[in-house]
Amino acid sequence: MRILVTGGAGFIGSHVAVGFRAQGHEVAIVDDLSTGNPKNVHPETKLYQHDIRDADLESVFREFRPEVVDHHAAQANVPASVTDPVHDASVNVLGGLNLLRLSAAYGVKKFIYISSGGAMYGEPDPRQLPVKESAPVRPLSPYGASKQALEAWLGVYQRTFGLDYSVLRYANIYGPRQSIREEGAVVAVFATRMAVDKPVTIDGTGQQSRDFVYVGDCVTANLAALERGSGLAFNIGTGRETSIREIFDAMAEVAGYTQTPNFGPARTGDVMRIALDPSLARTELRWQASVPLHAGLARTYAFFRDGAS
Ligand SMILES: NC(=O)c1ccc[n+]([C@@H]2O[C@H](COP(=O)([O-])OP(=O)(O)OC[C@H]3O[C@@H](n4cnc5c(N)ncnc54)[C@H](O)[C@@H]3O)[C@@H](O)[C@H]2O)c1
Structure with missing residues (x-):
């Protein structure tokens, strides 16, 4: 077609x-x-x-x-x-x-x-x-x-x-090619920071969940x-919720990243779950x-x- x-x-x-x-x-x-x-x-x-x-x-x-x-x-x-x-x-x-x-x-x-x-x-x-x-x-x-x-x-x-x-x-x-400038690109942002062993900040508590x-x-x-x-x-x-903290931990494991995350202010208008x-x-x-x-x-x-x- x-x-x-x-x-x-x-x-x-x-x-x-x-x-x-x-x-x-x-x-x-x-x-x-x-x-x-x-x-x-x-x-x-x-x-x-x-x-x-x-x-x-x-x-x-x-x-x-x-x-x-x-x-x-x-x-x-x-x-x-x-x-x-x-x-x-x-x-x-x-x-x-x-x-x-x-x-x-x-x-x-x-x-x-x-x-x-x-x-x-x-x-x-x-x-x-x-x-x-x-x-x-x-x-x-x-x-x-x-x-x-x-x-x-x-x-x-x-x-x-x-x-x-x-x-x-x-x-x-x-996934690959996601821009870190994109909204909700938390996986790309974590991967980019962890790849060069830079500190990672989680917005809010990290308990907010996404699919x-x-x-x-x-x-x-x-x-x-x-x-x-x-x-x-x-x-x-x-159909499954994964918290941002869980994404951090899983990506850290994949990357062999050992730093602990920083926590920033929660973002206004962000959905919780x-x-x-x-x-x-x-x-x-x-x-x-x-x-x-x-x-x-x-x-x-x-x-x-x-x-x-
Ligand atoms: N990334 C996500 O998690 C997500 C979630 C839900 C829905 N979406 C939807 O998926 C689609 C793709 O998103 P993405 O994450 O790949 O974003 P992206 O910004 O990488 O892709 C959007 C593309 O559209 C092009 N574009 C923007 N305005 C245009 C215009 N006026 N004329 C022609 N081209 C234009 C951009 O140059 C870009 O290549 C979008 O419709 C988005 O709303 C994305």
């Missing part, structure tokens, strides 16, 4: 693009390189350097004629969305809408939208953990709201224009969404996370250690 991956020069999109290629699909990428890096793009994959909001994005659809659009491009930084919510919504809502409009006009068969389960459910009732897709949507940041907002237009485009879609609501994704998914498991989720999951939104998580129930993805997409935390951390550490040396 011809698959257009937006944000394919970024952390997760670049892994997904490689995964599609490995399955024999023809892949092209749209990325404005605002946070992405052309080095993340396979040399034989066409990179269209465009902003997804631009009117001239149509030239990409005219030339490449995608059968699937896999939409990873986003303003993906939570504090940046707080500072400039208008820019955040402009990229995440209007940019997404521009893609939907063109996808319908050019007969795209499936639109895979990457949403955020870590941001859109906000601080769930602890009794509801891990949260199901039906949990109340109560984002704490403009980013969580803008990511969730586009999901409404997917329904419109399906019902009114016949554009099929699936939504993948990612948990906390980690960590290795980036390779996002690749298999996107492959599954090519075939299945029409018109549905899926949590892409493990989150984990996503992946049952629906298991039954409908036939997907589940398969990379154990320790193995994923070891691969991630090796990437940052080799980059540091």
Whole structure:
């Protein structure tokens, strides 16, 4: 299939693009390189350097004629969305809408939208953990709201224009190529610091928990969404909570790091506990996370250690 991956020069999109290629699909990428890096793009994959909001994005659809659009491009930084919510919504809502409009006009068969389960459910009732897709949507940041907002237009485009879609609501994704500037990149930050034996600071008590998914498991989720999951939104998580302190300890073990952590102030607006129930993805997409935390951390550490040396 011809698959257009937006944000394919970024952390997760670049892994997904490689995964599609490995399955024999023809892949092209749209990325404005605002946070992405052309080095993340396979040399034989066409990179269209465009902003997804631009009117001239149509030239990409005219030339490449995608059968699937896999939409990873986003303003993906939570504090940046707080500072400039208008820019955040402009990229995440209007940019997404521009893609939907063109996808319908050019007969795209499936639109895979990457949403955020870590941001859109906000601080769930602890009794509801891990949260199901039906949990109340109560984002704490403009980013969580803008990511969730586009999901409404997917329904419109399906019902009114016949554009099929699936939504993948990612948990906390980690792995090689993650930028340490990215929000929630705690694994990348710990790996980078530990690789050069620098002190590590944990924000808050370290007892706050997240649902960590290795980036390779996002690749298999996107492959599954090519075939299945029409018109549905899926949590892409493990269902397990891991505390930041546990991540520190596990990464220290992988890295042979012996320093104790420092503790800084807790960050305002940070969710205390989150984990996503992946049952629906298991039954409908036939997907589940398969990379154990320790193995994923070891691969991630090796990437940052080799980059540091
Ligand atoms: N990293 C996580 O844990 C996580 C969790 C939930 C959801 N997500 C979602 O996954 C997707 C990928 O995130 P990531 O972590 O790889 O971030 P990233 O910043 O590495 O990737 C985003 C990519 O989009 C590109 N981009 C940004 N604005 C653009 C625009 N206007 N036009 C064209 N390209 C643009 C960037 O250059 C970058 O390559 C995003 O949609 C994000 O919201 C990520």
